[in-house]
Amino acid sequence: MADADDIKGISVRVRGLVQGVGFRPHVWRIARELGLTGDVLNDAEGVLIRAFGPRATLDALLAALADRAPPLARIERIETAPLNGPAPNTFRIVESGAGDVTTGIVPDAATCPACLADIRDSENRRYRYAFTNCTHCGPRLSIVRAIPYDRATTSMAAFEMCPACRAEYDNPADRRFHAQPNACPVCGPRLWLEGADGATLPLRGARDEIDATARLIRDGAIVAIKGIGGFHLACDAANEDAVARLRAEKRRSGKPLALMARDIAMVERYAHIAPPESAALESSTAPIVLLSRRADAPPLASGIAPGQTTLGFMLPYTPLHHLLMEGLPGPIVLTSGNVSDEPQCTANDEARERLSGMDRPAIPDGKPASAFPEIAMADAFLMHARDIVNRLDDSVVRLAAGRVRTIRRARGLAPAPLSLPLFQGAPAVLAMGAELKSTFCLASSGRAIVSQHIGDLEDAATHADYRANLALFERLFRFTPDVVAVDAHPDYHATRLGEALAAERGLPVARVLHHHAHVAAVMAEHGVPLDAPPVLGIALDGLGMGDAVSDQPALESPHLSAGKSIDNKGERSDAFQRTHRPLWGGEFLVADYRACRRVASFAPVPLIGGAKAMREPWRNLLAHLHVAFGWDEATANFGDIPILRRLTAKPVAPALQMMARGVNAPPASSAGRLFDAVAAALGICFDEATYEGQAAVELEALAASVCGQDFGHWPIAARKLPSRGMGEDDGPIRLGWGELWQAVLDDLARDAPPAIIAARFHVFLADTVADTARSLARREGLARVVLCGGVFHNRLLLEGVIERLAGDFEVLAPALFPAGDGAISLGQAVITAARAIPASPR
């Protein structure tokens, strides 16, 4: 022991994801090793350490903190200050009281190696126990009901710890110290297996429920399995019948199904894996990783991923999944337990009702033949009594341009905060997000917390989830908004909810342009400083509400009338104003956090039938050809091409009339619909797309199939049309697609293979986007280019554009947050926060 004179005191403030991750016992162990005295506690700002000891030992503590942290912790900052006062005799952990403020909750984490060892060790008391977890792994957001994050406020409250578990929980030296979901076979949740009729299924010689489930799956059954964030439906991925039945029952005709494999080695048999991809698979997030399928992969059911060159794989992330996969020779389908677009079931009764198929009308075209004759979607249910409090879909990621990029941010990723260090002093912003891939965002005190992907708010259950999640997050993070940010679209359910909430609480509403939000979200993710020079934002997506002021009617087409009221009662109304609000989706914006100015856009093309154009790609093909040539000229010159003959069989006359008269055919500068149109021209999803973005996804897959071949380029460039200025000469440039369509139809007339045309289109579009960006950025003197919008989930396009621009510009693309609308809430939040902070002079 050192002399009393040498003893110094310091207080150490640790900020970041440091609560609920075993940080205090971690500090406690280090302090004990070093022989320091003092204490460690959680408070509103994170973890506070008060340590006393010789200078060198205190330095060693700081070094150890910087060096190693618990697996789930993420330290953002460590601040120290000298501390006076008498040194205590011991080092202790100060318990958090019910009144203490905590800083939130960490994402759910995949089973850690130590817990995995426990469940595989036949001597361990948790041998084959499905709910094994510790401070370094296990459920978090999925089970929490309130703060403080404590067993009593989680769905583990129903399970009283046995003495053995309690001892672990109370022992700072134990890996399970304060692991709120700590449990064992004696005291924790148990599994049971029941049939579609609700009766408990006999194990028939299987050693436990998990083993019995594996047998059912091997025999071709569909089993509903209660997971971390919701129910999954599982079946043998190689069983053609089971997969076909699953698709039919789920009414999910085209969307790829996720797979789970036992380990990396099993995944490798089916798909190519690069190091960042295997790292993602094995991370504590354990997301679905979209991988490129091997040509020599063992057979899988044809219905797994129709029209795709990728497979979505994940690895087991709970003990249950590990044990299940150990009993299976190959991968399983593990898809969300729901009917088509509804949210996955979370409650046992809900799953019984919805997944048993009893509440749905019979499928018209009859059931596929099967060994399991029930009308049920699931033949059996693997259940347990731990409630799923918060629905969490599986996260989805994909490697593109050298980084693993988030496509859907949910389990394992949310609600990790994003630091916004330069936004100190901004108001607390609640941002409501977008409509279809909705998330919300709480931004305050220099950090943004984005909710998990919640989904399509038109679905009533999803809408209810959104509201429940919002209320929970406000409690979890002790968040009180000063302002509510919403999308500029007046009819988004999220906009409505935000308006209602603001009215209720007397808060101002801030409206944010959809595509500005897309750009700002990427800026925030990359930590672009508040007063940095503007960027050139390239926002390519399906659709978002644009800005009326900077928009003018399409120039190049004499065939269109401007949008007008379709008030169907026939009355004149204020609708005139409204329909003149443009719809955007292929935009080049000069943007900073506070403002944006449109400098170029895709030429507007009518959406024949509004939202119907998203479902039926032929409508976009017709609209694009009509804008490019006029329908009569198109048929006169290319009428013999089969796809045009197919188009002629559609109700073209009323569709042309809709465009001519502006009847529910609003012009939109949508990049997504351009992809749809080109896909339709190649016969992809011509009549119907069964899920959002299907045509574009399949078009990319088709193009990717000839990757590396010399497919030849079109010697063309997009026509740059100056906008009809309202007194100004340099209105936004319009990118017209006449040359593109000429090239596509010429190729089709020559019987060029669709894959070649698809590949040429991707190259053309990357060239067009990059060339336009280059000239605009030079003209405007911009050094940074931001890529965003759901269309940039397309890897070929993302990599193509980055490749073309990276040498000359700093190119920022989304990775932590989705390129698509899941990031809109983040963008809305930072824009609204930034607008409240006075600009500092440059």
Place this chain on the structure above:
Amino acid sequence: MIHGAGGRATAELIRTLFRRHLDNPLLAQGNDQAAFAVEAGRMVMTTDAHVIAPLFFPGGDIGSLAVHGTINDVAMAGARPLYLSAAFVLEEGFPLADLDRIVASMAAASRAAGVPIVTGDTKVVEKGKGDGVFITTTGIGVVPEGVEISGDRARPGDVVLLSGSIGDHGIAVLSKRENLTFETEILSDSAALHTLVAEMVAAVPGIRVLRDPTRGGLGATLNEIAQQSRVGIRLEEAAIPIKPDVSAACELLGLDPLYIANEGKLIAIAPPDKAQLLLAAMRAHPLARDAAIIGEATQDPHAFVQMRTRFGGNRMVDWLAGDPLPRIC
């Protein structure tokens, strides 16, 4: 052709035109007002300005619409309509023949309904300051004893009934106006609903809410009621009547029939134990042969309207700020 305000000849022409079609004793007195005895009890009064393009559409025109619309607004209080007034704003240059056709149609509608137009006015505005013709009609009526119908009276558990198929009027008008042709011509459902209401009120005096889902359609109207009554409403998609040709037109146009206007349909909300009685009374009337129970009111502080779809999911049925704009991205 109608000439400017100074055209004395036109003024006379118009006067005789009105007199020829709208002959009734009160109007014939030639006063600037109609005088009549008032019955005891609660009276209702409503007014509606009618502006529509096109003026003539399959199944009706602005004249019959102006009569039906106002009669229906009176009737939706459970009232028996008594009298109407009509005010015309004509644009200079409007064809006299069209006016003649419109007034004749109004007269026919009013006669058929047994609700006379007892006073009126006409103004002519300069060319370019109007759009052919605007008609404002006002109606008064009396509410029978014991009937108390209002948009704020729906209670959780109440049953929602609809008198027939949705979307006919809006699609008829739209297709005529925009020259869209469909396989079969879709006719407006424009009709006066007061005799139906009389039968309904006689059968179930305790009807809580009546409303005609005109502009904004079923979706907007149910949202209004839900807001007024502070209840939720749960609809059953499969139960909502819609004609196949209207449905097909909506598919092609990308329009949601829930938001398409109707001019001869009503929504009724009644206590659950009276639902079958009310349904039977409705179906016995020629204007509500296809009446159906389409949903129920629920306990919901948010006053959301939701619909169980044919696939078993539940969809939010929100009101729209104006024309439907795609919400997709």
